[in-house]
Amino acid sequence: MGTAVNPTLIYLGQIIYLVFTIYVWLIVARVLLSWINPNPYSPVMRFLGKISDPVLNKARRLFPLTLGGFDFSPILAIMVIHLTGVVLGQWLMQIGQGMPASVVVPILAVSLMNFISSIVWLLIVLMGIRFIVALVQPSPYNILVRIIYGITEPLLSPLRRFFPPLGRGLDLRPVIFLLALFFLQWVVIKSSYIGIRPWFSGLAGAAAV
Numbered sequence: 001m002g003t004a005v006n007p008t009l010i011y012l013g014q015i016i017y018l019v020f021t022i023y024v025w026l027i028v029a030r031v032l033l034s035w036i037n038p039n040p041y042s043p044v045m046r047f048l049g050k051i052s053d054p055v056l057n058k059a060r061r062l063f064p065l066t067l068g069g070f071d072f073s074p075i076l077a078i079m080v081i082h083l084t085g086v087v088l089g090q091w092l093m094q095i096g097q098g099m100p101a102s103v104v105v106p107i108l109a110v111s112l113m114n115f116i117s118s119i120v121w122l123l124i125v126l127m128g129i130r131f132i133v134a135l136v137q138p139s140p141y142n143i144l145v146r147i148i149y150g151i152t153e154p155l156l157s158p159l160r161r162f163f164p165p166l167g168r169g170l171d172l173r174p175v176i177f178l179l180a181l182f183f184l185q186w187v188v189i190k191s192s193y194i195g196i197r198p199w200f201s202g203l204a205g206a207a208a209v
Helices: 007-034 043-062 073-098 101-136 143-159 174-207
Strands: none
Touching: 007 043, 007 073, 043 073, 073 101, 101 143, 101 174, 143 174
């Protein structure tokens, strides 16, 4: 005999997911607007600052990640908040549909895999741009070139000892890094997804009994 459906928990999970999603977009708006130096005393900026600055300031203390002079702690904060909303919302919705509370384990595992996958894709994009820039060889004083090199060089510098530049300054480090990232994305993470599926199947079968 299956477990009864609880619409209240389903709606609660949907509301929590929606609230976290809205909050994430408010933080994104705060970060993007800060790049154009708006009036900090405007009603919009005061509102965004009041609801997001405490979280962003705490993220800078807990995740002090700076690459090439750019602060990546807001990105990590946004990902963590989104991850929390997804896990909590999905958990309540699954319980409301009759799944046991232990379903939180595979939900958390899948969400963490998605979190890691997003970071890996971000690094793939950055390294791909770095490789293309190295082939084109634009002016080193170009602001975009300086930004790309500033972000990626701290990640590539440990490889310089093992993969020094070849003739004409050809740098193979981005290629090595990209190969490692693709292996992580398509082998390790994909295999982890496949391994998590039986958890859901087993829990769903137990809930239907």
